Each structure stands twice: as C-alpha cells, then as structure tokens.
Amino acid sequence: MTVQARTSVKEDGRERTAQGLRDAPPPIIRIEPSRGWVALRLRELWEYRELLYFLIARDISVRYKQTALGAAWAVIQPFLTMVVFSVFFGHLAKMPSDGLPYPIFAYAGLVPWGLFANGLAQSSNSLVSNANLVKKVYFPRLVAPIAAVLGGVVDFLLAFVMLLGMMYFYGVPIGMRILFLPAFMLLALVVALGVGLWLSALNVQFRDVRYVVPFLIQLWLFSTPVAYPSTLLAERWRVLYGLNPMVSVVDGFRWALLGGRAASGPMVAASALAAVVVLVGGALYFRRMERTFADVV
Amino acid sequence: MTDVSIVAEGLAKQYRIGARRSGADLGWGYRTLRDAVSDAVSRPFRRTRRWPQGNAESGDPGTTIWALRGVSFQIGQGEIVGIIGRNGAGKSTLLKILSRITEPTKGYVELRGRVGSLLEVGTGFHPELTGRENLYLNGAILGMRRIEIQRKFDEIVAFAGIDRFIDTAVKHYSSGMYTRLAFAIAAHLEPEILLVDEVLSVGDAQFQRKCLDKMEDVSRGGRTVLFVSHNMQAVVRLCPRSILIEDGLVLKDGPTDEVVGAYLSAGLGTSAAREWRDLPSAPQGEVARLVAVRVLDDQGQVAQAVDIRRPVVFEVEYDVLRGGHPLRTHFELRNHRGVEAFSGHDLDPAWRHRPRPAGRYRTRVTVPGNLLAEGTMFLTIGLTALEPRNHQFYLRDIVAFQVMDTIDGDSARGDFGGHMGGVVRPKLSWDNAYEPGGTAQEGQAVDQ
Numbered sequence: 077m078t079v080q081a082r083t084s085v086k087e088d089g090r091e092r093t094a095q096g097l098r099d100a101p102p103p104i105i106r107i108e109p110s111r112g113w114v115a116l117r118l119r120e121l122w123e124y125r126e127l128l129y130f131l132i133a134r135d136i137s138v139r140y141k142q143t144a145l146g147a148a149w150a151v152i153q154p155f156l157t158m159v160v161f162s163v164f165f166g167h168l169a170k171m172p173s174d175g176l177p178y179p180i181f182a183y184a185g186l187v188p189w190g191l192f193a194n195g196l197a198q199s200s201n202s203l204v205s206n207a208n209l210v211k212k213v214y215f216p217r218l219v220a221p222i223a224a225v226l227g228g229v230v231d232f233l234l235a236f237v238m239l240l241g242m243m244y245f246y247g248v249p250i251g252m253r254i255l256f257l258p259a260f261m262l263l264a265l266v267v268a269l270g271v272g273l274w275l276s277a278l279n280v281q282f283r284d285v286r287y288v289v290p291f292l293i294q295l296w297l298f299s300t301p302v303a304y305p306s307t308l309l310a311e312r313w314r315v316l317y318g319l320n321p322m323v324s325v326v327d328g329f330r331w332a333l334l335g336g337r338a339a340s341g342p343m344v345a346a347s348a349l350a351a352v353v354v355l356v357g358g359a360l361y362f363r364r365m366e367r368t369f370a371d372v373v
Numbered sequence: 374m375t376d377v378s379i380v381a382e383g384l385a386k387q388y389r390i391g392a393r394r395s396g397a398d399l400g401w402g403y404r405t406l407r408d409a410v411s412d413a414v415s416r417p418f419r420r421t422r423r424w425p426q427g428n429a430e431s432g433d434p435g436t437t438i439w440a441l442r443g444v445s446f447q448i449g450q451g452e453i454v455g456i457i458g459r460n461g462a463g464k465s466t467l468l469k470i471l472s473r474i475t476e477p478t479k480g481y482v483e484l485r486g487r488v489g490s491l492l493e494v495g496t497g498f499h500p501e502l503t504g505r506e507n508l509y510l511n512g513a514i515l516g517m518r519r520i521e522i523q524r525k526f527d528e529i530v531a532f533a534g535i536d537r538f539i540d541t542a543v544k545h546y547s548s549g550m551y552t553r554l555a556f557a558i559a560a561h562l563e564p565e566i567l568l569v570d571e572v573l574s575v576g577d578a579q580f581q582r583k584c585l586d587k588m589e590d591v592s593r594g595g596r597t598v599l600f601v602s603h604n605m606q607a608v609v610r611l612c613p614r615s616i617l618i619e620d621g622l623v624l625k626d627g628p629t630d631e632v633v634g635a636y637l638s639a640g641l642g643t644s645a646a647r648e649w650r651d652l653p654s655a656p657q658g659e660v661a662r663l664v665a666v667r668v669l670d671d672q673g674q675v676a677q678a679v680d681i682r683r684p685v686v687f688e689v690e691y692d693v694l695r696g697g698h699p700l701r702t703h704f705e706l707r708n709h710r711g712v713e714a715f716s717g718h719d720l721d722p723a724w725r726h727r728p729r730p731a732g733r734y735r736t737r738v739t740v741p742g743n744l745l746a747e748g749t750m751f752l753t754i755g756l757t758a759l760e761p762r763n764h765q766f767y768l769r770d771i772v773a774f775q776v777m778d779t780i781d782g783d784s785a786r787g788d789f790g791g792h793m794g795g796v797v798r799p800k801l802s803w804d805n806a807y808e809p810g811g812t813a814q815e816g817q818a819v820d821q
Contacts, residue, residue, distance in 0.1 A: 105488065107473055108481035130513040134499055134506070141501040212496040213514055214473035214488075370475040371388060 114363050121216045128219050128226075131206075135198075135227035150231035151238045154186040161186075165303045174305045174336050180242050184333055185302035185326045187239050191232040192264045192322055193293045198224035199272025200289050203280050207373045217366045218359065221276045225269045232261075243333065253332045260328035266351045267321045273358030277365040280373045301326055307337070318343035321351040376450040378566060378597040379471070383480035385621075386441040386466050440466040442621035443480065450485070450565075453598040455612035455629055457636050463621040464601045465570060468492060471599065472568050486565025486597070489516055493570070495555030500544035504535060504554055507543055511558050525561050532587075533557035560587040567591065570601045609633055609710050634709055634749070645677045645774045652692075658765030660698050660758040664690040664733065668752065668774040678775040681784050681798065682742045685774070689736045689754055691765075696730040698758040700765075704738065705753040706745075707770065714745065714796035726759075743785060743800035746793070747778040 140146040158179055165171040166178030173181035199221035203210060206220050243250065279285035300322040301308075309317055317323050318340075324347035330336065441463045448454055458464050469475045471482060472490030497514040498507050508529060512522040530539055533553040535546075543551055569588070588611060591598065602608050608615060608629060615632040617625040625632050648665040649655030656663045669686040670676035679685045689702050703718035719725075719736055751770035758765055778798070782788045785800040 103486070105473070105484040106481060107470060107477065107484070109476055109478055126519050127513045130510045134502065134510050137506065138499055138501045209497050209514060211474065212492045213490060213516075215514070367476045370469065 110367055112364070113360060114366075116218075116359055116363055117216060121218055121222075124216055124219055127215055128223050131219065131223035132227050135223065136230050139227075139231075147231075147234060150234040154183060154190050154235050155238060157186055158183040161303050171304055172308070174307060174330070176330075176334055176336065177246050180239075180246050180248065180334065181305070181330065182303060183239060183242055184330050185300075187232065187235045188260065188264050188325050188329045189297065189300065189302050189322070190235060191228055191261065192268045192325065193297070194228040194231060195225035195265060195268030196272050196275070196293060197289055198227060199269060200275030200279055200285060202272070203276045203369060203373055204283075204286075210373050211370050217369055218273075218362065221269060221272045221362070225265055225272060228268075229265075239333070248334055250333070251335060253335065255332075256328065257332045260325050260332065263321060263328070263348065263351055264325045266355050267325070270351060270354035270356075270358045273355070273362040277358075277362045277369075280365065280369050296320075296322065314340055314343045315346050318346035319350045321347035321354075323347060377447055378450040378452070378485050379446075379448040379599070380483040381447075381467075381471075381480070382445050382482075384441050384444040384467065384470060384477050384482065385439060385479040386463075386470060386475070387478040388438045388440055389436055439621055441470075441477070444618070444621070444623050445480075446616060446623060446626060448597060448599070450597055451595045452614060453600065453612045455608035455615035455632075456599060456601040456618060457608060457615055457633065458618035458624075462618045464618050465492075467618065468568055468570050468599070468601055484566055487516065488566045488568065489562040489564030490568040491515070491559045491562070491570065492568070494552060494559055498543060498551070498555060501542055503542055504530075504539040504546070508539075508554065508558055511555065515559065515562055516564065517562065521563075529554075529557045529561050532560065532583075556584055560584060560591070563591075563594075564596070566597045566599070568599045568601075645772055646675045647772055656766035656768055657694070658756070658758065658763060660693065660695050660763065661700060661756055661765045662692045662694055663754075663756070663766050663768075664692055666690075666752070666754050666768070666772050668772055669737075676774060678777050680742070681745065681747055681776050681778045681786075682800075684742045685740050685745070685776075687738050687740070687752060687754075689756070690733065691736075691756060692733050693729050693731045696732075697728045698763075699724070699726050699760060700729050700734075701757050701759060702736045702738075703755045703757070705755075706740075707751045707753065708746065708796050709749040709751075712796050714750070728760075744797055745776045746795050746798040747776045749773055749775055 140149060143149065145152065161182040162179045166173065166182065171178065202220040202224040203217065210217065275285050275289060299320055306314070306317065306323055306327055324344045328344065444463070444467060456464050456467065468490070469492070470477050471484070472488060472492065495511065497511055499510070502510065508526070509519070509522055513519070530536055535550050535554055538546065538550065543554070546554070588598065600608065600612055612629050614627065615629040616623055617632050617636050625635050646665065646667040649663060652662065667675050667688040669688055670679055671684045671686065676685070687704055693700070701719050703716065705716040706714045708714060717738060751773045753769045754771055755767040756765040757763065778784055778786050785798045786793060
C-alpha cells in the first residue's frame with residue numbers, strides 16, 4: 077500500500093493522488109552531533125502529546141496500586157500536616173493567620189504546596205526512574221519531567237475538594253476571585269517544572285540530587301508562607317520575597333479562596349518573572365544535556 | 374539506488390569512560406574514587422575496543438573508547454538487512470544512533486521515513502498495569518498513534534493469544550505470555566523503517582517462528598528493516614543482505630550467505646581449541662571444571678581444518694573436583710547457519726552410571742570420516758553430573774573447525790564440482806543393476 081502510494085507520487089511529483097496525500101513523502105530525519113545550546117523543538121514535543129498522556133495515565137494509575145488507603149493518601153498527607161501545624165504553630169505558638177481560622181489558613185497553603193513539592197520531587201527523578209525508556213527508545217526527553225509534574229494534578233484536585241469542604245465547614249464564601257486560581261496553579265506547575273528540569277538533568281550525571289531534593293523541599297517550605305503569613309515580613313521586603321515564586325502561589329491561593337488581603341502586584345510580577353526565568357533556563361539546560369542522557373543514565 | 378532509505382556516513386561514537394562525558398565538557402571532570410570504582414563495574418561498553426588515533430585527538434589518553442570508528446552504508450527502501458558481529462563490535466551502538474537514542478560523535482545519518490525501533494520487547498511495560506493498559510502505553514512508547522492502536526487492538530491480542538487475560542495485571546502473567554504480548558505489539562508497528570535488536574532470542578520456538586513469519590510479512594509490505602541478531606538462522610532466513618561489523622568498522626557488506634560465512638569462518642573469535650590455564654575462571658560447576666576443548670585430526674593433532682574423508686576427534690578435558698557422581702559429556706554440532714547437524718553423549722561402558730573419583734579426565738569421541746558436510750562446523754560442549762542431575766557447564770559454539778572436501782574423487786562429492794547442500798555428507802554405497810539388452814526396443818511395450 078505505502079509503496080504503491082509513494083511510487084505514484086514519484087511518477088508525478090506535482091500531482092498527488094488522494095492516497096499520495098495521505099502517505100505524504102516521509103520526512104527526512106538527519107542525525108548528527110549537536111554542539112552547545114540547541115533549540116527546544118516544542119513542535120516535536122506537541123507531536124508526542126499522546127505519549128505524554130499515557131505516561132501521566134501510567135503514573136496516576138500505578139501510584140496507589142497495592143496501598144490500603146489508595147488515593148486517600150492525596151488528602152491524608154496535607155490534612156495531617158495541617159493538623160500538626162494547627163496544634164503546634166496555630167494553637168501553641170499562637171502564629172497569626174491573617175484573621176482566618178488557622179486550620180483553613182494552613183490547609184489552603186498546603187494544597188498548592190503539595191502540588192509543587194510532589195511535582196518537583198517526581199520530575200527531578202523522572203529521567204532516572206524512566207532510565208529503561210531513555211536507554212531503549214527515542215522520544216523528546218522533555219516529556220518525562222513534564223509528565224511527572226502533571227501527574228500530580230490529580231492528587232491536587234483530590235486535596236482541593238477537601239479544601240472546598242473545609243471552606244463550607246468554616247463558612248467561607250466562594251467569591252469571583254476563585255477565577256484567578258488556575259493562574260496560581262499554573263505558576264506552581266511552572267516553578268515545579270522549571271526546577272525539576274534543572275534537577276532531573278543534573279540527576280543523570282550526579283545522583284547526589286537524590287539527597288538534595290528532600291532537603292531542598294524542606295528548606296523551601298520554611299521560606300514559603302505556608303505555616304505563617306507573609307505579613308510577618310515588612311512591606312519593603314515583599315518584592316524580594318516574591319523572588320521565591322511559591323510565596324505568590326500560596327498567598328494567591330489564600331486570596332482567591334479565602335479572601336482578605338490581596339497579594340501585591342509587584343510581588344506577583346517578581347514571582348512570575350522568576351518562574352519563567354527558571355523554566356526557560358531549565359529547559360535550555362535540559363536540552364543541552366539531553367544528548368548525554370542515554371549514555372550516562 | 375534511487376530510493377534510498379538510510380544513509381550513514383562516517384558514523385563514529387566515542388564513549389568517555391574516565392571522566393563522564395558532559396561533566397568533563399563543562400570542566401566538572403572530577404569524580405570521587407567511589408565513582409571510578411562503580412564505573413569500572415557498571416559501564417556497559419567495557420568490551421569495546423580502543424581507537425588509538427581518537428585518544429590522541431581528544432588529548433585524554435586512556436579514558437575514551439570508540440564503539441564505532443567510521444561506519445558508512447546505504448540501504449535502499451524495502452531492503453531487509455542483517456547486522457551481525459561479535460558482542461562489543463558496535464552493533465548495538467549503531468542501532469542506538471539510528472534510533473536516535475544517542476548522538477554520534479562524528480558523521481551523520483539520514484533516515485527517510487518514520488523510524489520504529491525495537492531494541493527490547495516490552496520496553497516500558499509496568500507490572501502493575503493490565504495487559505490492555507500496557508498495550509496502549511507500550512504502543513505509544515514505540516511511536517504508534519492511539520487510533521492506530523485502537524484499530525489493531527483485537528489483532529494484537531489475538532496474535533499474542535492472551536484474550537482472556539487482557540484485563541489482568543501483567544505481573545500475574547507467565548513470562549511466555551508477557552513476551553508474547555510484548556512482541557505482538559512490536560510486530561504490529563508499521564513505520565517506514567524498522568530497527569530490530571536481538572528480540573527473537575526470547576520466547577518459545579513456536580512463537581519465534583510466528584514472529585519470523587510476521588516480520589517477513591512486514592518486509593514484503595515495502596518497509597525497510599534492519600535486523601541485529603546473533604541468530605544466524607534468522608538472519609539467513611530474513612535478510613538477503615548483511616553487514617558485518619567488527620571492531621567498530623564495516624568489515625563486509627553483501628549477500629548474507631557470504632557475509633555470514635565470512636563472519637563464521639574468519640574464526641572471529643572461534644578456533645579449534647580452547648584451553649583454560651587460569652583455572653578459577655574456567656567454566657565450572659560444583660562437581661567439575663573444564664580444562665580444555667579441542668578438535669583433533671586422526672593423528673591426535675589440533676586441527677583447524679580436517680579432511681572430509683578422515684575421522685575427526687572431539688576432546689574434552691576436565692577436572693572432577695568432587696568425586697562421587699556419574700558424569701555425562703555431551704556435544705552438539707552446528708554448521709555456519711546454526712543448523713544442528715547432530716548431537717551425542719558419552720556412552721563409554723567403562724564409566725556409564727559409574728561415579729567418578731576426583732581427578733583429571735579426558736573424554737574423546739570420534740566422528741567417522743565421510744560423514745560431515747564441508748564448511749565451518751561449530752562444536753557445543755556440555756557436562757552434566759547425574760544423581761542428582763546438575764549441569765556443570767554448557768558452552769555454545771565454543772570451538773570451530775573447517776571440513777574440507779577433496780577433488781580427489783573418492784569422497785561423496787566424487788568429481789562433481791557444484792553445490793551440495795545439507796549438514797552431513799555421508800559417503801553412501803551406490804549400486805546400479807544392468808541387464809544387457811534390457812532396454813525396451815523401439816515400438817515395444819516396456820512391461821512385456
């Protein structure tokens with residue numbers, strides 16, 4: 077079939093039969109050594125969207141296999157963390173919480189934090205955990221960390237439903253501000269992917285990354301206003317503080333859901349800028365290192 | 374060759390083993406001692422050869438290895454080409470470059486058409502997922518579109534013969550079912566160029582046959598197939614043309630029969646005698662340790678080539694380390710296509726069923742003259758301890774020798790100079806009965 081179609085194209089180069097159009101002349105792929113910085117090839121990434129979909133589906137359906145509580149873990153983790161935070165920070169340390177009940181204040185921070193932290197942890201390990209694929213088949217390697225980050229969205233949604241339940245319990249009304257929520261969610265994904273790209277590429281070379289990641293996430297948690305309000309910092313430090321994009325994500329979530337003080341524009345701008353710089357830099361670095369992945373991983 | 378499908382020009386691939394490649398590029402070449410030790414153990418390309426010029430060029434002597442050293446070839450559309458060569462010759466590296474898994478260090482490849490590569494069946498299979506889920510995932514990994522998978526779904530499941538288990542997690546599959554599903558998916562790939570690496574070494578014989586048939590169908594469909602294998606029978610059957618890679622270079626490129634013959638008879642690694650002087654590293658089991666395997670002529674001399682008319686002797690020398698077990702030596706004899714001519718095992722009445730005390734043994738078996746066909750023969754040797762049954766060693770194609778036919782006229786060939794097939798060439802007794810005047814006269818019935 078294909079042969080016939082192609083022959084007909086050959087015989088008459090300009091006039092293609094219907095069949096010839098379907099079996100358009102095959103693309104010519106040239107494989108040669110690359111040097112230095114290389115293009116991101118986002119179009120090719122788009123062509124591999126089905127693989128991305130199946131990798132995400134695999135990660136999600138495997139994640140809670142053979143666990144007794146299953147997907148409940150997606151809720152249990154942030155919920156129990158919230159309980160511990162409420163007891164120690166809220167109740168005992170009398171941590172201020174912008175006038176909100178401390179439990180919902182903490183939980184509203186923990187939900188986006190979990191999206192970020194899980195995405196970062198999964199994506200930084202994505203090349204190593206998919207080493208058998210990387211060594212055996214070609215696909216745009218960017219698919220692996222992207223799938224790892226997006227795989228966390230389902231967990232996020234489960235935890236988010238719990239958040240809605242708590243809002244109902246505490247009698248917090250839902251306002252139009254909730255429409256801004258996807259933007260902050262996207263920001264969290266961008267930061268997770270950006271940092272994940274750097275770490276996953278480094279992880280191929282240096283398995284030290286495995287030990288760095290949990291430590292990094294821990295430090296990052298304390299420098300993000302999850303357990304405490306960002307209002308603890310003086311106003312003039314806020315923009316600088318915003319260079320940690322998770323500050324805007326957490327503040328933005330609280331604002332969009334619970335209301336209260338709006339996150340300052342300059343701070344969110346600083347966060348978005350920082351996130352984009354990390355993402356683009358990470359993607360370029362990742363692509364630069366990509367040629368060695370199969371040899372080294 | 375107007376319809377070229379693959380062009381490879383001067384492909385070379387260097388692996389850096391001292392400093393990790395990109396780390397060194399960035400000036401982060403330092404590594405800890407522990408890294409160096411673990412590297413030495415785990416590097417996959419230890420068996421590749423060095424390319425001295427390359428070392429001088431990189432200015433980093435001793436830390437680089439060239440797996441490919443300038444490979445060029447062209448493959449036409451619809452051709453099926455076998456890639457053969459020893460382990461570490463560079464075959465797999467070549468396939469990895471063609472399938473875009475890794476980049477060449479020098480040279481380039483042009484591929485016209487979508488490439489499907491099959492470097493391992495079941496790549497990306499997840500044990501926790503069901504057969505159905507794995508089918509979709511693996512299909513996507515191999516580059517199939519979802520619609521394409523949906524369309525072929527029933528066919529693939531039927532081909533694998535696992536209909537009833539398609540919604541069972543593959544961790545509950547037997548290894549045969551697992552392999553069948555994995556290969557069934559791969560066999561239904563329809564890229565313009567298909568790269569296959571040594572996948573037929575798995576599965577039972579019947580299923581292997583089915584896969585070979587399927588691959589023949591695929592190639593009849595006009596697809597270009599590159600097939601890397603150690604299974605010479607499969608290569609001979611599937612590929613009209615072969616490329617022999619040795620030491621990172623193309624050694625021979627041409628009709629498969631010639632290339633396979635060259636590969637096997639050039640004695641690329643195989644000679645008529647093997648001896649293990651370093652005893653601890655010799656092939657061994659709990660009871661016995663191999664010392665030597667030799668092919669001898671009827672004078673008792675190691676013989677790389679034997680006269681087709683003369684007997685040939687196979688000698689196995691081994692140490693019995695723990696006495697008390699009856700032992701049975703066995704051999705298998707194969708020709709250059711991997712076809713087994715015959716096999717046999719030790720029937721010496723003096724030692725049959727009799728426990729052997731520790732010590733050195735030399736077991737010989739004589740194959741009579743005028744039995745083997747001419748060509749390269751490969752000897753496989755095994756030793757089994759009995760009561761209880763326990764394999765001590767089994768070495769496939771461990772030694773090789775040439776059987777030379779003569780032109781003297783007193784072998785089965787006589788004075789016929791053409792091709793004679795088969796794995797054996799016994800000299801048979803021929804007899805013609807003749808009755809003078811027995812021929813039917815013209816115009817008369819034969820059976821009077």
